[in-house]
Amino acid sequence: MKMIDIIKPELYDRFQCKGSACRRTCCAGWKITVSKSEYQDLKNKLDHTGTKTLQRMPEESRSTLVYGEFVLDEKGCPLQSDEGLCRLQLSFGAESLPHVCAFFPRQGIRCDDELQLSLTPACERVLELLLEGDKSLEFIRQKASFSSKPILRFTGKDAKTRWNHYIRIQEFCILLLQAKDISLDRRMSLLGLGLHQINEYYKNDEIYKVSGYIDRYFAMLNNSENIDNWFSSKTIDPAILLGNFVTSKVSSEGYGELLKRVLQELKVTVQLKEKTGDTSFTYSREEYKRRRKLFRIRFTEKHPYFLENVMVMLFVGKHWASLPDDSYSIWDQYMYACWVYSNLKFVLTACIKEDMEDEELLDICVILLRGWIHNERSKQEAIKNFHETGSDTPAHMAMLVQAG
Ligand code: SF4
Structure with missing residues (x-):
């Protein structure tokens, strides 16, 4: 087999699926989609089972890569056994699994003989590995x-040039995010x-x-003596984050209960303004302040x-800010990254308790990240909102990331 150049986080090889020990298995709680060729192959394998396990995506969202989806039942993928094992894999072997099941939570992007x-x-286990880490990712x-x-591949005559730009911008993002002498919000x-x-250059x-x-x-x-001088000292009200969270269009498993919990913990009241139809929120600022300190x-x-x-x-992994496309x-x-970062901090802060186990916080992270990063709708809405309200500026982003 051909040898290629692989770039990966050091913990990549330490990942091992928790299997039936996973509290939020990836076989449940969200759409599990397959490509057209996988759909046809699975149809042939599964038709004799007599149950409807697969269906085509609605026509408007169907493409060669995202062609079909599993018909989920109350416990998730209908092919999951009571012990949480995959019956497709048990009957036909690991080679029969569609890409999303075989590869998740791994992600890959390739150009010629280089692969990232x-x-x-x-994924629950990935978050555990990140929590165990006592240094910056290597x-x-x-x-x-x-x-x-890998699903994504750079192709075409200028593929190598585009790949080099992609890698260069990713290095830029990593180096800045890991500049440990500066607070993460500032980074x-x-x-x-x-x-x-x-x-602008693009x-x-x-x-x-x-x-x-x-x-x-x-x-x-x-060469800068005080980076804080680069930014205004203004910040935004965390009520904006609360509004983001309450109005985000996410239906993944556990999200609704989490929402109720935040409303309860922060004693939130929701008001509808009759004249404009807008919604506003009030919450206990004292409680949020206390929890913010506790979270730190x-x-x-x-x-x-x-x-x-x-x-x-x-x-x-999501190629944020390094792989522009026709849509983003x-x-x-980058704006969506700020949205996720500030809202993640906000919800974790709202839920924190003195005696809380790390496990519970990780579970909240799984629910939120599943809902936000594998969900086009949430991303579309957030970005649209930034543009429509004129808050699509570096100054606003600097205030947003500090607010959570
Ligand atoms: S979420 Fe991660 S640990 Fe859990 S079943 Fe899926 S791959 Fe395994």
């Missing part, structure tokens, strides 16, 4: 063979300033300027690398 691998933090590069197909804001300019077809700009940006940061002591100080490593994994620019993707 990562893991999505929407990435390794090694020559190895690789047989599974996120600094990333925004840089990405905003990089986005918009103006001046991608060749990106690499030089990144060098100058780091030099400027190194109880969680952030105990696990100083957790949020950083979650964000690094998201920027790498670099800036759009």
Whole structure:
């Protein structure tokens, strides 16, 4: 088998699925989609079972890659046995699994003989590994063979050039997110300033300027005496985060209960303004302030690398801010990263308790990240809202990431 150059986080090889010990198995709670060829293959294998296990996606959202989906029942994938094992794998072997089941939570993107691998933090075990980490994520590069197909691939005549830009911007994101002498909130804001300019280069077809700009940006940061002076000291009201959370269009398992819990913990009241039809929220500021302090002591100080490593994994695995496409620019993707970061902090803070086990906080992270990062609708709505309200600026993002 051909040897290729693989870049991956060091913990990639330590991942092992928890199988039936997983509290939130990936076989439940969200859409499990398959490609057209997988759909046809599975149909042939499963038709004799007599139960409806697979269906085509609605026509408007059907594509070659996302063609069919499993028909889930109350416990999730209908092929799951009572012990939580996969009956498809038991009957036909691991080769019969569709890509999403065989590869999840692994993620990969490839160009020629270079491959980047990562893991999505929407998996319980991945989050546990990130929580156990006592330093910034390390990435390794090694020559190895690789047989599974990553979904994404750079193709076409300028594929290598686009790949090199992609890797360069990812390095930029990782280096800034791991600048440990600066608070994580500030690192996120600094990333925004840089990405905003990089986005301009992409918009103006001046991608060749990106690499030089990144060098100058780091030099400027190194020579700056007080980075805090780069930003306004204004912040936004956490009620905005509460509004984001309450109105986000997410239906993944556990999300509704979590929402009720936040409303209860922060003593939230929701008001509908008759004249405008707008909704506003009031909550106990005292309670939020108390929990914010508790979250810092109880969680952030105990696990100083957790949020950083979650964000690094998201920027790498979801290709946020480094792989613009027809739907989302670099800036759009960065804004959504800020949305996820601030809302994640907000909900964890709202739920924290003195005697809370880490396990419970991780479970909240799984529910939220599953709902937010594997859900196009939540992303579309959040980005649309930033643009429509004029809050799509680096200054607003700097305030947003500090608010949670
Ligand atoms: S969420 Fe992760 S640990 Fe749990 S069943 Fe899926 S792959 Fe395994």
